[in-house]
Amino acid sequence: MLFRRRKPDGLFERVRTYLWPRRSFSRSLQYFSKRILRLKATPHAVAAGVAAGVFASFFPVGFHFAIAAVVCWVIAGNLVAAALGAVFFGNPLTFPLLWGASWETGKLILHDRLPVHGPPAHLGEMLHKLSFAQLWKPVLEPMLIGAVPLGLVFGLLFYGITRWGMNAFREQRRKRLAERSARHAQSSHPAESIGTTAR
Numbered sequence: 001m002l003f004r005r006r007k008p009d010g011l012f013e014r015v016r017t018y019l020w021p022r023r024s025f026s027r028s029l030q031y032f033s034k035r036i037l038r039l040k041a042t043p044h045a046v047a048a049g050v051a052a053g054v055f056a057s058f059f060p061v062g063f064h065f066a067i068a069a070v071v072c073w074v075i076a077g078n079l080v081a082a083a084l085g086a087v088f089f090g091n092p093l094t095f096p097l098l099w100g101a102s103w104e105t106g107k108l109i110l111h112d113r114l115p116v117h118g119p120p121a122h123l124g125e126m127l128h129k130l131s132f133a134q135l136w137k138p139v140l141e142p143m144l145i146g147a148v149p150l151g152l153v154f155g156l157l158f159y160g161i162t163r164w165g166m167n168a169f170r171e172q173r174r175k176r177l178a179e180r181s182a183r184h185a186q187s188s189h190p191a192e193s194i195g196t197t198a199r
Helices: 010-021 025-037 045-058 066-073 078-091 095-109 123-129 131-189 191-198
Strands: none
Touching: 010 078, 025 045, 025 078, 025 095, 045 066, 045 078, 045 123, 078 131, 095 131
16 A cells, blocks of 8 residues: 555554544544545535534444434435544543533433432442443433433534535535636637637
């Protein structure tokens, strides 16, 4: 493969690069935005796919990729855009914030139904100490319920941003192609343009 590294990165280096890009976060943002904008699908399909990925990122690991695929199918979104949206919005740096926000929102919604004398109210301690059955009531149920309103709000926000970006990007590209074809036509018939000017 052309331009392949002589010494492939080890596991530690791949994880470090995933958490902290080699160049910068702005370069990574540009890379992801260009990948999304250049997808060959309708603006609605791409925007809906990104929205599905963002919506699913608020759910715990193990649920979010399945949820993104189902939401994509329901709203006619692009599955590649959903994967890109999920990877960009939901990553090891943002997961603690997203899941903490989902958990706190779910606790507010289920305030009367949460056990009064439950385990310590610290998400990290619960995830380390409790089994899946014990996690359901105090952690997973609030996270799943809290993820819905947060995912809807941020999904709709990213849908609007992505659709606007897709329309703007394609309009700019259409103008560039029109200008290029006009210049090409003018350079292909210089004699005609000179004769028209002389008249």
